[in-house]
Amino acid sequence: MKKTLMRQVNNQFPAPCLTINKKYTILEYTQEASEMFHLTPSLWEIIEEGSHTKVKEWIVPSEPKAKVEINMITASKQVVLVDLYVKWTNDLQAELMIFPKEGQNQHVSKMLDRLQTRLNETNFELLQEKEKLEDAIHENNKLSAPFIHLSEDTSLIPLFGDISEEKLLTIKDQVLSNAHSHETDCLLFDFTAVGEIHQEGIYVLKDLFTSLLYMGKQVVIVGIKPVQAQRLHHLKIRFNLSFVTSLQEAIHRFGA
Known part of the structure; x- marks a missing residue:
């Protein structure tokens, strides 16, 4: 052979x-x-x-x-x-x-390691940008309800944009603190520039209005649309809220 x-x-x-x-x-x-x-x-x-x-x-x-x-x-x-x-x-x-395949896997593994490093760096940068954005949103929400003194007894809180839970949680303490420290008797909440009122936002509104009413403040809702008024009506707040169609009428009626 x-x-x-x-x-x-x-x-x-x-x-x-x-x-x-x-x-x-x-x-x-x-x-x-x-x-x-x-x-x-x-x-x-x-x-x-x-x-x-x-x-x-x-x-x-x-x-x-x-x-x-x-x-x-x-x-x-x-x-x-x-x-x-x-x-x-x-x-x-x-x-x-x-x-x-081992060599190929090592090559792929190195590529994945480099990609993971890039992702970690990118995630950190995104986290920083996210924090900046959250801070900006928080500041914007605070500016969405400025506390404006019209007289010794009357203050105006104009609301802007959609009424969300996040926005109202931001301004709630601010409004309560100002209402207490300035001894304002009448608070005009101007809804003229308000868009949509989210369901979660309504619950925070109820807490805010109830707290103000317990503090002995008069709460006046100004310029609210019929659909929005119906949603607020469902809050069933034990105290009465006053409703006025325009800011001009509110200022005239409540002596600002």
């Missing part, structure tokens, strides 16, 4: 390469292949047993070109996952190029 001799060849690709025949005998190998595997004439010696079926199915002359993911056994007896690129030069011989 003729003994098959393997020979080392040079290859322009810096990757392990083999040339085999259709009986899966190794005919040629590159230096990279000899460094990675303990080579014998039989290809099966470096193919992990679980991948034998896949090799028999895909590394055949009827598949001129193929890419197969298999497990191979290295010179250090480690099982590694590889991409095996197969090209049959004729019906008798095929060229194999081997690309270990």
Whole structure:
């Protein structure tokens, strides 16, 4: 029986390469292949047993070109996952190029590490911008209900924009503090520039108005739209609220 001799060849690709025949005998190998595997004439010696079926199915002359993911056994007896690129030069011989997945995974891992670092930096920058935005919204909400003294007894609180829970929670303490410290008897809440009143905002309004009424203040609702008035009516506040159609009328009636 003729003994098959393997020979080392040079290859322009810096990757392990083999040339085999259709009986899966190794005919040629590159230096990279000899460094990675303990080579014998039989290809099966470096193919992990679980991948034998896949090799028999895909590394055949009827598949001129193929890419197969298999497990191979290295010179250090480690099982590694590889991409095996197969090209049959004729019906008798095929060229194999081997690309270990481990190296690719390391490359991907490094890319992911760099991406994570970028994301962490970006997240920190976004957090800073978010905090700035929240501060700006908070300040804007405070300005949405300025406390304006019209006289010793009367003050005006004009409301602007949509009435949300967040906005009212911001201005509630501010209004109560000003109402207490300035001993104002009559508070005109001007709804002329108000847009939508959110349901959660209505509950905070109820707490605000109830607190002011318990403090003995007169609460006057100015310029409210019919739909908004219906929503406030559902608050069922135990004390009476006064409603006036315009700010001019309110100033005239309440002696500001």
